[in-house]
Amino acid sequence: MAGETRSMTMIQAINSALDVMLARDPDVLVFGEDVGYFGGVFRATEGLQAKHGLTRCFDTPIAEGGIIGCAIGMGAYGLRPVAEIQFVDYILPAYDQLVSEAARLRYRSGGEFSAPITVRSPYGGGIFGGQTHSQSPEALFAHVTGLKTIIPSNPYDAKGLLIASIEDYDPVIFMEPKRIYNGPFNGRHGEQLRNWAGEPTAQVPEGHYTVPLGKAVIVRAGKDATVLAYGTMVHVAMAGIEESGVDAELIDLRSIVPLDIEAITASVAKTGRCVILHEATRFAGFGGELSALVQERCFWALKAPIARVAGWDTPYPHAFEMDYLPGPGRLAAALARVMED
Amino acid sequence: MRNDRSFSLHIPEPSARPGGTPDFSHLHLEPAGAARRPVAETPGLEMRDMPYRFIRVLDEAHEAVGPWAPRIEPDMLLRGLRAMMLTRIFDDRLFRAHRQGKTSFYMKSTGEEAIPVAQSLLLGARDMCFPTYRVLGWLMARNYPLIDLVNQIFSNEADPLRGRQLPILYSARDYGFYSLSGNLGSRMSHAVGWAMASAYKGDDSLALAYVGDGTTAEGDFHEALTFASVYRAPVLLCITNNQWAISSFSGFAGAQEAPLASRAIGFGLPGLRVDGNDFLAVWAATQWAVERARANLGPTLIEFVTYRVAGHSTSDDPTKYRPGDEANHFPLGDPVERLKQHLIALGVWDEARHAALTEELDQAVRAAVKQGEAVGTLGESKPPVREMFEHVFATPDWRLIEQRRELGV
Numbered sequence: 001m002a003g004e005t006r007s008m009t010m011i012q013a014i015n016s017a018l019d020v021m022l023a024r025d026p027d028v029l030v031f032g033e034d035v036g037y038f039g040g041v042f043r044a045t046e047g048l049q050a051k052h053g054l055t056r057c058f059d060t061p062i063a064e065g066g067i068i069g070c071a072i073g074m075g076a077y078g079l080r081p082v083a084e085i086q087f088v089d090y091i092l093p094a095y096d097q098l099v100s101e102a103a104r105l106r107y108r109s110g111g112e113f114s115a116p117i118t119v120r121s122p123y124g125g126g127i128f129g130g131q132t133h134s135q136s137p138e139a140l141f142a143h144v145t146g147l148k149t150i151i152p153s154n155p156y157d158a159k160g161l162l163i164a165s166i167e168d169y170d171p172v173i174f175m176e177p178k179r180i181y182n183g184p185f186n187g188r189h190g191e192q193l194r195n196w197a198g199e200p201t202a203q204v205p206e207g208h209y210t211v212p213l214g215k216a217v218i219v220r221a222g223k224d225a226t227v228l229a230y231g232t233m234v235h236v237a238m239a240g241i242e243e244s245g246v247d248a249e250l251i252d253l254r255s256i257v258p259l260d261i262e263a264i265t266a267s268v269a270k271t272g273r274c275v276i277l278h279e280a281t282r283f284a285g286f287g288g289e290l291s292a293l294v295q296e297r298c299f300w301a302l303k304a305p306i307a308r309v310a311g312w313d314t315p316y317p318h319a320f321e322m323d324y325l326p327g328p329g330r331l332a333a334a335l336a337r338v339m340e341d
Numbered sequence: 342m343r344n345d346r347s348f349s350l351h352i353p354e355p356s357a358r359p360g361g362t363p364d365f366s367h368l369h370l371e372p373a374g375a376a377r378r379p380v381a382e383t384p385g386l387e388m389r390d391m392p393y394r395f396i397r398v399l400d401e402a403h404e405a406v407g408p409w410a411p412r413i414e415p416d417m418l419l420r421g422l423r424a425m426m427l428t429r430i431f432d433d434r435l436f437r438a439h440r441q442g443k444t445s446f447y448m449k450s451t452g453e454e455a456i457p458v459a460q461s462l463l464l465g466a467r468d469m470c471f472p473t474y475r476v477l478g479w480l481m482a483r484n485y486p487l488i489d490l491v492n493q494i495f496s497n498e499a500d501p502l503r504g505r506q507l508p509i510l511y512s513a514r515d516y517g518f519y520s521l522s523g524n525l526g527s528r529m530s531h532a533v534g535w536a537m538a539s540a541y542k543g544d545d546s547l548a549l550a551y552v553g554d555g556t557t558a559e560g561d562f563h564e565a566l567t568f569a570s571v572y573r574a575p576v577l578l579c580i581t582n583n584q585w586a587i588s589s590f591s592g593f594a595g596a597q598e599a600p601l602a603s604r605a606i607g608f609g610l611p612g613l614r615v616d617g618n619d620f621l622a623v624w625a626a627t628q629w630a631v632e633r634a635r636a637n638l639g640p641t642l643i644e645f646v647t648y649r650v651a652g653h654s655t656s657d658d659p660t661k662y663r664p665g666d667e668a669n670h671f672p673l674g675d676p677v678e679r680l681k682q683h684l685i686a687l688g689v690w691d692e693a694r695h696a697a698l699t700e701e702l703d704q705a706v707r708a709a710v711k712q713g714e715a716v717g718t719l720g721e722s723k724p725p726v727r728e729m730f731e732h733v734f735a736t737p738d739w740r741l742i743e744q745r746r747e748l749g750v
């Protein structure tokens with residue numbers, strides 16, 4: 001089923017997931033601003049309209065509330081809409097649709113109606129996109145029960161998780177780390193740009209396969225500390241761990257909701273130390289929830305206070321992007337700190 | 342089972358894609374001088390035809406004709422020409438600066454310069470413009486310092502917005518230019534609120550807001566119209582219909598079904614559809630709307646029909662989704678050329694003076710770019726990192742103080 005494997009960038013893997021699902025299921029529709037003829041501003045839907053037809057992959061008015069509202073209506077009818085929001089920063093006009101409608105429809109109708117929609121959206125910093133092309137609002141979704149939030153960190157997971165999201169029966173926000181669409185990024189700016197070719201996680205099957213929602217993955221095994229990260233920050237974490245010299249275990253959450261609590265607690269129970277890394281602002285960020293969970297469930301195993309490394313509590317600043325975005329150095333420093341205790 | 346009563350899903354398509362022949366007949370243009378000019382005090386309901394008319398002043402012979410032909414001193418026309426030319430030259434040069442890695446981003450307004458330039462010259466110092474990213478002409482018409490634009494675009498140490506904002510998302514309060522943001526449409530209601538505040542205070546500050554054709558689809562646009570209508574706010578709501586929203590043609594904003602100016606009808610507002618490449622028509626329509634607002638009769642919606650000649654931004658290649666020569670088929674020509682020819686027809690301008698002015702403006706832009714480069718371009722120079730933590734709140738809370746210390750700035 002999954003077929004031949006070939007090297008793909010994250011964008012190609014996402015495109016492949018949509019292509020596979022459009023071919024398999026006539027109820028899958030793909031739409032959003034500039035998604036149709038043009039193939040999306042990041043090229044994620046390139047070629048899909050030409051291949052699958054005008055009514056399967058199409059452009060929309062610039063109205064995010066309308067895009068997600070209509071997706072919900074289609075989902076309630078029985079389709080499996082996959083809507084793109086061009087940048088997740090622009091999802092906010094649709095926040096009411098997500099919070100008050102998508103997340104509540106099944107519950108309030110006693111299961112009569114539901115919204116099996118997938119909302120894809122590029123998120124995150126590192127591209128000099130300024131305030132409205134760089135933010136990481138996963139905590140805004142995580143706080144809303146009834147919504148699932150998925151964040152892949154490599155091409156293989158991106159395709160498998162996106163297919164699983166489309167096949168899921170609940171509304172899923174699928175946040176795509178745009179900084180690593182075309183290659184991994186370890187947070188060190190001056191370094192040469194890398195591409196996905198040659199990375200094991202860029203070997204992607206051509207056909208249908210899924211990566212289950214709600215399952216984290218251990219990217220690097222270690223015994224002295226646990227690092228929790230997702231999206232672009234998985235790559236930053238790897239570089240930071242190497243820089244620190246600490247034998248840390250790196251867990252890529254992949255799924256914010258549902259959260260793989262077992263993978264987290266098993267690791268922290270073993271290592272006794274936990275550092276949480278995300279690029280979103282720190283205060284009331286998703287790291288706060290992770291920290292509380294680890295404290296509640298692993299308190300007696302902890303050898304040091306849980307540490308959080310995150311974006312500063314400022315709006316996303318354009319020229320100071322590299323001072324703002326957590327890099328390997330900040331993670332290494334946090335690891336050194338937890339090792340002191 | 343399908344039967345003859347089953348539905349089919351309609352997806353709009355533009356008249357031509359790459360390789361095709363552009364067709365703009367759906368614009369239903371009228372010749373210069375054809376549209377009637379109601380007196381500004383006319384009740385909105387008696388002007389329901391206006392969104393379907395087309396206000397155009399300059400004819401094929403470059404003469405100003407018809408009831409909308411405004412009386413403008415040649416000096417003012419020359420100021421307009423100068424600001425439009427400056428905008429275009431600046432756009433070209435700074436777009437190239439992006440290719441050279443000196444900035445992270447740029448957007449041009451080529452072909453749309455007449456709209457903000459005429460309106461900026463016409464509105465007063467106390468009025469406030471709520472801009473889009475495509476109205477640089479507003480600032481050029483008010484002689485905003487070129488070096489401040491360049492420093493903002495280079496995100497360098499002298500950036501007036503302190504490195505916080507994406508290039509070209511200016512803010513210039515003293516020039517009647519409200520803070521720009523990347524999200525579309527959300528300042529339309531700020532303009533209405535500004536106008537309501539001015540009315541409440543018994544002041545005479547007008548507000549003027551721009552949105553693109555694509556952005557009229559946002560809920561914010563419709564909410565702003567509702568508030569403007571309900572409170573009769575002294576505000577000019579302007580749509581710059583440049584036919585495209587990145588790769589989506591205006592049909593995705595509903596412009597195939599009805600002209601965007603006709604959105605006014607449901608709110609009982611006057612809606613004017615205007616040749617946006619005709620400096621005199623822009624001037625006349627704006628003057629009419631200002632007169633109406635000053636008579637306490639509230640808002641006007643104006644659709645300016647124009648064309649986005651350049652790509653959407655430095656991240657865009659328009660030949661991927663529209664015919665490469667589409668601009669040449671656009672029936673309303675080039676606003677700079679049309680005003681220039683009008684001035685020549687008036688006998689106050691000629692090719693030699695035009696060439697000299699082009700050279701002078703090019704020199705001025707080059708000098709400003711040089712000066713900005715001396716401070717530094719993207720990555721070479723930036724404001725003190727401490728600036729990242731300022732202006733989050735009026736007074737920083739403990740988090741910001743702690744985090745600034747942690748970063749050591």
Ligand SMILES: Cc1ncc(C[n+]2csc(CCOP(=O)(O)OP(=O)(O)O)c2C)c(N)n1
Pocket residue numbers: 033062064086090093473475523524525552553554555556557583585586587649653
């Ligand atoms: C709320 C929001 N949604 C989407 C975008 C992405 N975006 C930026 S510009 C643009 C097209 C806007 O088209 P239009 O309103 O016609 O203005 P134009 O660029 O043609 O001047 C889009 C979709 C955005 N900036 N903000």
Ligand SMILES: [Mg+2]
Pocket residue numbers: 553554555581582583584585586587649
């Ligand atoms: Mg447009």
